[in-house]
Amino acid sequence: MIPTQEIAAKVLAEVERSRISVKSAVQKIAGRFDYKIRGSVHAYSLETLKRLNAIDFYLKSTLKNFDKLDLFTKNLLRIAVYEMKYKGVHPALATDSAVRIARKKGKAPLVNAVLRNVEKLEISPGNRLKEISLKYFHPEWFVKYSIELLGEDDALRLMEANLKNPQVYVRVNELKSSIEAVRRYLEDNGVVLEETFLEEVFRVKSYDKHPASLEWHSKGKYVIQDLASCFVSKALNPSPGEVVLDLAAAPGMKTAHMAMLMQNEGKIVAIDNSPERVRRMKSKLKQLGVKIAEVKLGDGCKFEYDADKALVDAPCSSTGNYASQPNVKWTFDERKFKSTLKVQRKMIENALKNAQEVVYATCSITFEENEGNLLKIGAKVLPLPSPFGRGTREFKGMEFRDWDKVVRSFPHLHNTAGFFISKLTDL
Numbered sequence: 001m002i003p004t005q006e007i008a009a010k011v012l013a014e015v016e017r018s019r020i021s022v023k024s025a026v027q028k029i030a031g032r033f034d035y036k037i038r039g040s041v042h043a044y045s046l047e048t049l050k051r052l053n054a055i056d057f058y059l060k061s062t063l064k065n066f067d068k069l070d071l072f073t074k075n076l077l078r079i080a081v082y083e084m085k086y087k088g089v090h091p092a093l094a095t096d097s098a099v100r101i102a103r104k105k106g107k108a109p110l111v112n113a114v115l116r117n118v119e120k121l122e123i124s125p126g127n128r129l130k131e132i133s134l135k136y137f138h139p140e141w142f143v144k145y146s147i148e149l150l151g152e153d154d155a156l157r158l159m160e161a162n163l164k165n166p167q168v169y170v171r172v173n174e175l176k177s178s179i180e181a182v183r184r185y186l187e188d189n190g191v192v193l194e195e196t197f198l199e200e201v202f203r204v205k206s207y208d209k210h211p212a213s214l215e216w217h218s219k220g221k222y223v224i225q226d227l228a229s230c231f232v233s234k235a236l237n238p239s240p241g242e243v244v245l246d247l248a249a250a251p252g253m254k255t256a257h258m259a260m261l262m263q264n265e266g267k268i269v270a271i272d273n274s275p276e277r278v279r280r281m282k283s284k285l286k287q288l289g290v291k292i293a294e295v296k297l298g299d300g301c302k303f304e305y306d307a308d309k310a311l312v313d314a315p316c317s318s319t320g321n322y323a324s325q326p327n328v329k330w331t332f333d334e335r336k337f338k339s340t341l342k343v344q345r346k347m348i349e350n351a352l353k354n355a356q357e358v359v360y361a362t363c364s365i366t367f368e369e370n371e372g373n374l375l376k377i378g379a380k381v382l383p384l385p386s387p388f389g390r391g392t393r394e395f396k397g398m399e400f401r402d403w404d405k406v407v408r409s410f411p412h413l414h415n416t417a418g419f420f421i422s423k424l425t426d427l
Contacts, residue, residue: 004037005079006101008044012078013071015045015327022046022327035213048075048082049326050163051137054123055081062117073107080115091119132156137163139329142319149367149395154412158365161411166323168204169196169227169416170211175260175289177221185216197387200260201230203415220287225253228388228409228416229363233257235384235407235421236311236359240265245307245354247300247347250277252284252293254313259290269305271298301346310355314344316362316369320418323411337368345373352379352426361421365410367392370420371400381405382423388414391422 007030014025022045030041048055055078059066066074080098083089095115102111125131133140136159146155170193172182179200186193190208204211211217212224233254238244240263249255249270258268270285270293272278278297285293296303300312317337318328344362351358358379362369371392374381381402388409391400407421 003097003101004040004044005076005083005097007033007037007041008048008079009072009076009101011041011045012048012075015049016071016075019331021325022049035210039210044079044082046326047087048078049330051082051086052078052326052330053139054134054137055085057123057134058085058118058121059114061121063114070105073102073105073111076101077111077114080111081118084115084119091115095119132159136160138322139332141332142329145366149365149392157412158410158418162322162326164323164411166226166411166417167415168207168211169225169230170202170204170222171198171225171230171257172200172202172222173220173256173260173288174200175256175264176219177216182216182222185221186211186214189214196227198227198230198234201225201227203227220289223253223256223288225257226417226419228414228419228421229253230257231387231407231409232311232313232359232361232419232421233261235361235423236309236357238262238266238268238309242266242308243306244268245303245305245310245351246270247303247310247312247351248272248314249295249311250274250281252281252288252290254311255281255293256285256288256290258311259285259288259292262292264289264291266292268293269307270295271300271303273297273299301343301350303350305354307355308357310351310358312344312347312351312358312360314347314360314362314369315340316344316364317366318363319365320363320409320411320420324417341368341373344369345377348373348377348379348424352424356425357382358424359421360424361419363417363419365408365418365420367395367398367400370408370422371395371403371406372398374402374406374422374424375400379424379426382425384421384423388416388419391420 011025011029026042030038080094083094084091099108099112102108132143138159172179192205193202238258246255250272255270282295383405386407391403391406393403409416409419
């Protein structure tokens with residue numbers, strides 16, 4: 001039997017090497033194991049990644065050339081530190097487990113020495129910003145930014161929410177089943193559900209077996225999709241017979257939701273610029289019974305197609321998604337952020353050329369990607385009803401007068417991912 005820690009170290013090494021999500025790495029490294037082992041590996045990997053800055057603070061205080069270690073050994077040490085400092089495992093047991101695994105790689109003496117030193121260490125940050133960063137497990141830039149955006153109390157609550165397991169929501173796929181049939185099936189399988197403001201979406205209160213591991217999920221009768229994410233498609237409100245342009249469509253969840261709202265009548269032109277993502281999206285849409293989507297490889301900044309409505313669910317910094325993708329916290333890049341802003345604006349402008357109504361959304365909390373982009377392009381903002389909160393009125397001297405027409409959700413306020421959702425027109 002391979003220890004969970006060993007598989008998790010390989011998963012984390014793959015996440016670091018390939019810059020893929022934990023979910024994708026678990027599937028790649030541990031796909032052959034049963035769901036209980038996969039679940040344990042996924043939990044170990046996520047919980048370690050959530051606390052990466054504090055874990056690395058311990059390790060770098062002990063081992064100056066920590067960054068030069070091979071990826072497997074680095075991540076085996078991280079998992080052991082997570083166990084002894086945050087999971088409540090006795091330090092001797094955490095060390096012993098890691099040493100036995102490291103012995104196979106000839107690294108047992110190193111691992112043993114490092115972990116015995118870490119056991120004696122306590123964090124001493126030195127300044128308030130670093131103290132919050134290490135206590136709440138977020139990069140210093142994000143601590144500073146979220147305090148400026150929300151105030152310290154809300155910022156701390158947001159960071160606490162990002163450390164919890166994200167709320168699971170189930171969206172019924174009415175192209176394949178009915179709301180009542182899926183509800184009965186899930187309840188018969190030990191899933192306790194609660195209604196939301198969207199009739200096709202349920203909040204999962206508890207479960208015996210995760211809804212994603214049940215048969216009807218693999219048959220496409222329902223999907224796991226965040227409530228705020230589901231509201232994006234509802235905000236566009238596509239009707240049967242309309243032509244809809246989806247300019248950043250992969251992985252296809254919102255495309256599929258729109259097809260359902262359109263009752264598979266009309267046309268959705270779904271664009272993505274990655275051949276691999278296009279391939280996977282085609283497969284996913286087929287599984288979900290979508291018949292009206294024309295999936296195309298293309299650049300959402302330039303692709304032209306005369307449509308009634310368009311969706312720009314833009315590539316973004318994913319700062320609203322830290323709970324489910326904690327690895328994104330540690331890979332923020334200022335240059336990439338600035339280039340992403342330009343791409344987002346180009347996509348909005350292109351969508352407005354092709355359609356009368358556009359929904360622009362991101363899973364980011366930053367002002368620049370959201371209200372800031374709308375200020376830059378000067379688009380006319382149409383009012384949206386909000387089941388969550390409203391936009392940001394002012395940030396660093398920039399005033400957004402349409403703050404009460406746009407929608408924002410936050411993990412600590414709405415039990416969802418952090419989303420920005422707006423409806424625009426150039427008329």
